[in-house]
Amino acid sequence: MTVKSNITKIMVFVAALALICAAFIAFAANDNGSAPANGAPAAASGSTVILQIGNPIMRVNGEEMEIDPGRGTVPMTVSDRTLVPIRAIIESLGGNVDWNEEQQQVTLTYHGDVIKLTIGSQTAYLNEEEHLLDVAPATINDRTMLPIRFIAEGFQFHVDWKEETQTVEITTSNTTQTTNLEHQTTDETAPVVYMTTKITPEAMVEIYEKLDKKVEGKVAVKLSTGEAGNTHYLAPNLIKDLVQSVNGTIVECNTAYGGSRASTAMHKQVAADHGFTAIADVDIMDENGDISIPVTGGDNLKENFVGAHLANYDSILCLSHFKGHAMGGFGGAIKNMSIGIASSEGKGWIHTAGKSKTDIWGGVQDNFLEAMAEATGAVVDYMDGKVVYINVMNHLSVDCDCDGNPAKPEMDDVGILASTDPVALDQACVDIVYHTDRAQSGALIERMESRNGMHTLEQAVKMGLGSRNYRLVDID
Secondary structure: OOHHHHHHHHHHHHHHHOOOOOOOOOOOOOOOOOOOHHHOOOOOOOOEEEEEOOOOEEEEOOEEEEOOOOOOOOOEEEOOEEEEEHHHHHOOOOOEEEEEOOOOEEEEEEOOEEEEEEOOOOEEEEOOEEEEOOOOOEEEOOEEEEEHHHHHHHHOOEEEEEOOOOEEEEEOOOOOOOOOOOOEOOOOOOOEEEEEOOOOHHHHHHHHHHOOOOOOOOEEEEOOOOOOOOOOOOOHHHHHHHHHHOOOEEEEOOOOOOHHHOOHHHHHHHHHHOOOOOOOOEEEOOOOOEEEEEOOOOOOOOEEEEEHHHHHOOEEEEEEEOEEEOOOEEEOHHHHHHOOOEOHHHHHHHHOOOOOOOOOOOOOHHHHHHHHHHHHHHHHHHOOOOEEEEEEEOOEOOOOOOOOOOOOOOEOOOEEEEEOOHHHHHHHHHHHHHOOOHHHHHHHHHHHHHOOOHHHHHHHHHOOOOOOOEEEEEOO
16 A cells, blocks of 8 residues: 555544544634634544545444535644644543643643643653653644644544445444443432543533532542552542632542552652642641541441541542452442541551551451441541542542552543442442443452452441432433
8 A cells, every 4th residue: 555545544534533522523723722613512432433535424423424514624744643633633522622822732631631742842741651752743724733643542542444445433432331220220219320421620510510419618629649650540630620619628648558658748749749739739637647536337347537637627529530449349439438538547447447557457358348338437427418429430440549550441431420329329330330341341340349349338338328229310
């Protein structure tokens, strides 16, 4: 095949990427960060576009339409690399594009991943990790043109070229099933779990607004700052708008297993390195020790030791990255509210089900799982129920954000789920994993089952913390 033919294929491939969305409407990409023309909607999970060399018509989810109605914008090649008008790609897929005029820098956010590129520079960043580009981004005809190869690989687009028909098929495939889930019900008395497949700053705010309870007063935003070396934690750019909208303070407690967050000074440095101090105040709640709060109805714990600064807050916005966990099987809202809010010594107390505050290892597995549910109940009681929960299902590794070298995710990103019931929320996430193609979800399911992770939810129900049955409401 000739060089010219190869370039033609690449340009068709890039044009398709710019149009993977429900309407696939192209629009101008002004560098002032203006909104997309015509309000182009975000793509739904599993969108597919098929194009054919020499054919101006494309097929989008089975519907034929012009590739670029009345626009004529084209990708181009520079130094044998393809540049594209990036706003047309990212915003039409439901991502965000931010332009910094002073620094001539564009920041792309898609499903929690963040890419930063600078006009004229071959240095790029994917989730803060430095990469060298073959060709630098450029501004051409008032459009920011960026190298598609790096972006496509970074955001994990799927592309299939068929030589015999000269067609390219591009998908943002998601094999997740969100109907007929195991604990899903139509019972009007069941708690509601809201869901969106969009993983964007706007979606974070939108799903919070759907909840019938809001955080008020001095708000603690509980999340994981992530171990040094881990890049799967919730991206600050993803949560920034929501955190600032509630005037929240990001809260954490020091770890019990060593690592880079075992002391307050080290922990604050990691929080800064990972970008959290740039969006909100960060409070390491056990900087000045811990306090004991009572556990009511626990089989293992009678008291729970939490960071002393918890007493300074009126409500909690629990932002959890749902994923696997080496000991708990999975980590979601309940783990975040128990282990996450426990002081360094309190973590040992939970891990050993009330046997030790200094040695976290060697406890009975099921007792540890029960203790997490009991500790969560203690925190909810202490806050007088003033807690709401949001789980983000992206970067679905079998390993926790506390792992500095986590396994690569095998499962596609799913979306954002929210509820006022932490049990229903975690159960919905678990059910979605089980209803995903086992080629993707198998490793995560094995991790959950090998640790008997469901026992945490069983104990949480026994504690009166919530219901495993839920109504799933799609807000897309």
